[in-house]
Every structure is written in structure tokens, then in C-alpha cells.
Amino acid sequence: MPVVNRIADYAADMTAWxxxxxxxxxxxxDCPKTAAYIAERLREFGVDEVHEGIAQTGIVAIVQGSAPGPTIGLRADFDALPITEATGLEYASTHDGKMHACGHDGHTTMLLGAARYLAETRNFAGRVALIFQPAEEEGGGAGVMVQDGLMDRFDIGQVYxxxxxPGFDEGAFYTTPGPLMAAVDSFHVHVQGVGGHGAMPHDTRDPVMAACGIATAFQTIVSRNNYALxxxxxxxxxxxxxxxxNVIPxxxxxxxxxxxxxPKVQAMVKERMAAIVAGQAASYGVTAELEYETGYPATVNDPDKTAFAAEVARDVAGAGRVVAEAGREMGAEDFAYMLQERPGAYLFLGQGDGAGLHHPKYDFNDEIAPVGASFFARVVERAQPLAGTEA
Structure with missing residues (x-):
């Protein structure tokens, strides 16, 4: 099955959204305008329930199917980035210093398209929980929604x-079972030395040299402390x-x-960083403080759900346009928190050539919105079919 015909019918509406x-x-x-617009569209579509204010501005909408059954979750993020847009488009950002440079406007649109279709057809059993999430870029909104009781409150059994x-074939899918994206942590090192005249370094305790030593030594963690594989x-x-x-600071x-x-590698890195900072500080005669911040965990796809999602993607895009064993990458994604709670899968949808993610000239390709919406809709219909409609 290619793009769902009914979803293709309102492709122009999706572009406008x-x-x-x-x-x-x-x-x-802090996404009140975005959340209000999403809620307004959902009520227009006739979904059964709209729950607002989850993780501040997050929304969960419920659509009931035509027979009893479990609940499946579909998630889209909707926050933007602190980037000044440079596209020159007629629909460019009207909020200075803020831009949808990662396509979250497109993700939300794809889920809205699926919401409209599912509310119209209800060709599935059980319920679908449509999850619209803030703060993916920073703040871990997925984790906060989980902490707010998302999975148990709405009895979600699986999630996608x-x-x-950008840079991948328009309308093609790729994913991988198991680990897909990395855990992301950050570090801050504050070095305190004794400054002075640049011509008299012997009277100082140079924090610049210490900082350079620490930065160089950190790379030995990768090359000398970590197993290469x-x-x-x-x-x-x-x-x-x-x-x-002429001043040493x-x-x-x-x-x-x-x-x-x-997690064992993560713990090793934290331990080695602390030792390096202390040792380098001592060798340069300065003091240094390490702040290690644990961020999003690794995004780990459930193997069975990933195989299922890949099969659905083949229904939509064609068998030759789905790579189901694409391998993992070092980017990060807070959908990881939802996958820690429930089995599911995260997939990438190619949008063709153009500026990359987080670039001031990036723009979502509206041509792929019906493809993504069709994928979401078919996931629900295939996972929770009505009696007699099984694929």
C-alpha cells in the first residue's frame, strides 16, 4: 500500500499546518502558541479526548477505535531551536532568534495528519494515544511526560x-533494532590559576596551559582507556x-x-575525567573542578517492534526503500525515555537534498508529510486490526 489516499487528499492542508x-x-x-494550535486542530478533527498541560505544554489526544482493545502510542515533538533563521521563506520564523531547524514542525504535522485520518476512519481496535511533546532539544520533555505518568495514565502498551x-532519499525509511542512538552527557571544567603578565609566566599559575592539557588528556580516554569496539x-x-x-588570565x-x-563505558568516562582533571590540575599548580551532567539515555529499539515497523514502512514506501538494519549513530534523542518504559521503535524518514538539521537554512520537506502520516496510520491499523481486517 502506498501513501493512504485519504491522507493524500489533505496534503495541502498539512502543508498549511x-x-x-x-x-x-x-x-x-514554553510552547503555548504551538500547543494551542495543535489542540485546536485536534478538536476540529473530532478526536475523543484532548489532555493538555502534560509536561507544561505537552498534549495527549485519544482516538477510540471501532472495537475494544489495547492502546498504542504515537509521538511527535514540537519545540524549536535558538537559531536565527536564514531561509528567506515567506513563512519564515516570526520569533526572533528561534527557528524550527530540526523539522519538529513537520513531525507534528505528520502526527496531526494521522490524527485526522484515524478520527475519520476508526479502522482499528482499541485506542491510539497521540503524544505531542515539548522540550526534545533541551529539557528531556519525553522523560518529564513519562514522570508525569504518561504510560500508565493512558495505558499505552507500545510506542512509535x-x-x-536530510540527505537521504525522499520518502525512504531507515532504522535498526536494538541501540539506535547514543546516550548523551556533558562536562564542564572550571580551572582556577594565578594570572599575571604574559612576559613573566614564571610568576603565574597558567590556567590556559592546564586547560589545554586537560583537553588533550581527555582524548586518551577514547584511545587508551576504552575498548576499541x-x-x-x-x-x-x-x-x-x-x-x-599580554595577560595570562x-x-x-x-x-x-x-x-x-x-553504561559501563559511561561510568568509566566519568571516573577517568575526574582523575585527569585532578592530575592535570596538580601538575600545573592550579585547581580545577569537573561538573559531569548525565543527559538522555541511549535510544534502544525493541527488535520485534522494529521489525514490525519496518514491515509497515515497506507497505507505505515500497520494499526497496526501507533499510531495517541501518546501524547505530552517535546522535541522541529523548524518545529514549519512552522506549525505556514501553517497547516500540524509532525510525528516520528521508527528506531528500537540502540543508542539514540545526542549520539556519534548513526547511522541512512538505512532500514527505503524507508519507509519515500514512506510516503512523498504518502502524495503528496493522498493530490493532479489526476482526477480519488483518493484513
Whole structure:
């Protein structure tokens, strides 16, 4: 089955929804305009229940099927990024310094399209819980929704999500069973030295040299402390120190990201970082403090649900346009929290050529919205079929 005909019929409406959402990007949990627009559309579609205010601005809408049965969850994120848009589009952001640069406006549109179709047809048993989530980019909105009782409150038994993928064939799907995306942690190192004249370094305790030593030594964790076949990334992304060319400053600061899959590797990194910071500080005669922040866990797809989702994707996109063993990557995603609670799968949907995610010229490809909406709708119909309609 290709794109569902009924969903294709309102592709123009979906484009209009998406482009409106693109004009009003909001950050984190503070997404009142976005949430209000989503709730308004859901009520227009005639869903049975609209539950607002979950994780501040999150929404769960319930659609009842035509027979009793379990509840399946479908999730879309809707927060934006603190980026100034540079697309020049007529529907560009109207909120200065904020932009839908990751396609969450498109994710929301795909789930709205599925919501409209499912509310019209109800060609499934049980219920579907349509989860519209804030704060994916920062804040772990999925985790907060779970903490607010999402899974138990709505009796969700399995859960699925999609993310657009620039640079991959338009309308094609890819995923993998088991670990798909990495856990993400961050570190901050504050170095306190003794500043002075740049021409008299012997009178100082140079925090810049200590910061450079710490940054270099951190890379030995990957090359000398970690088993080579265990995926690990440590990236120092910021070093800040000093103001002018002839003054050695008092302080320096380092920041960066850590990506892992194995909790044992994660624990090793934290331990080694603490030892390196202490040892380097002592060797340079400074003091240094490490702040290690644990972030989103690894995104781990349930193997059986992933195989099922891939089969549904083949129904929509065609057998040759689904890669079900694509391998894992070092990006991160807070849908991981939902997958820790319930079995399910996370898939990527190609959107063709164009600027990459988190780029100021990125724009979601509206042509793939009916594809994603059809996938969501077919997941429900295939997972919870009415008697006599099994595929």
C-alpha cells in the first residue's frame, strides 16, 4: 500500500499546518502558541479526548477505535531551536532568534495528519494515544511526560516515533533494532590559576596551559582507556580564557559532550575525567573542578517492534526503500525515555537534498508529510486490526 489516499487528499492542508507552525517556533517547555494550535486542530478533527498541560505544554489526544482493545502510542515533538533563521521563506520564523531547524514542525504535522485520518476512519481496535511533546532539544520533555505518568495514565502498551533525515532519499525509511542512538552527557571544567603578565609566566599559575592539557588528556580516554569496539565519542567543544595578548588570565573553562551506548563505558568516562582533571590540575599548580551532567539515555529499539515497523514502512514506501538494519549513530534523542518504559521503535524518514538539521537554512520537506502520516496510520491499523481486517 502506498501513501493512504485519504491522507493524500489533505496534503495541502498539512502543508498549511506545517508552515503556520514554522512561523511560531517556541523553545523548551514554553510552547503555548504551538500547543494551542495543535489542540485546536485536534478538536476540529473530532478526536475523543484532548489532555493538555502534560509536561507544561505537552498534549495527549485519544482516538477510540471501532472495537475494544489495547492502546498504542504515537509521538511527535514540537519545540524549536535558538537559531536565527536564514531561509528567506515567506513563512519564515516570526520569533526572533528561534527557528524550527530540526523539522519538529513537520513531525507534528505528520502526527496531526494521522490524527485526522484515524478520527475519520476508526479502522482499528482499541485506542491510539497521540503524544505531542515539548522540550526534545533541551529539557528531556519525553522523560518529564513519562514522570508525569504518561504510560500508565493512558495505558499505552507500545510506542512509535519518526524523525526526518536530510540527505537521504525522499520518502525512504531507515532504522535498526536494538541501540539506535547514543546516550548523551556533558562536562564542564572550571580551572582556577594565578594570572599575571604574559612576559613573566614564571610568576603565574597558567590556567590556559592546564586547560589545554586537560583537553588533550581527555582524548586518551577514547584511545587508551576504552575498548576499541565499544562506541565512544568525547568532544571538547568550548575553551574560554583570557582577554588580551599580554595577560595570562586567572581562569579558564572547558565544555563538551560525551556519547556512549554502554553504561559501563559511561561510568568509566566519568571516573577517568575526574582523575585527569585532578592530575592535570596538580601538575600545573592550579585547581580545577569537573561538573559531569548525565543527559538522555541511549535510544534502544525493541527488535520485534522494529521489525514490525519496518514491515509497515515497506507497505507505505515500497520494499526497496526501507533499510531495517541501518546501524547505530552517535546522535541522541529523548524518545529514549519512552522506549525505556514501553517497547516500540524509532525510525528516520528521508527528506531528500537540502540543508542539514540545526542549520539556519534548513526547511522541512512538505512532500514527505503524507508519507509519515500514512506510516503512523498504518502502524495503528496493522498493530490493532479489526476482526477480519488483518493484513
Amino acid at each position: 506545517r508552515r503556520h507552525l514554522h512561523t511560531i517556533p517556541e523553545l523548551g517547555f 516515533a519518526l524523525h526526518n533525515a 565499544d562506541d565512544l565519542v568525547i568532544s571538547v567543544t568550548q575553551i574560554h580564557a583570557g582577554t588580551v595578548n 586567572d581562569t579558564a573553562y572547558l565544555n563538551g559532550t560525551i556519547r556512549t551506548f554502554d
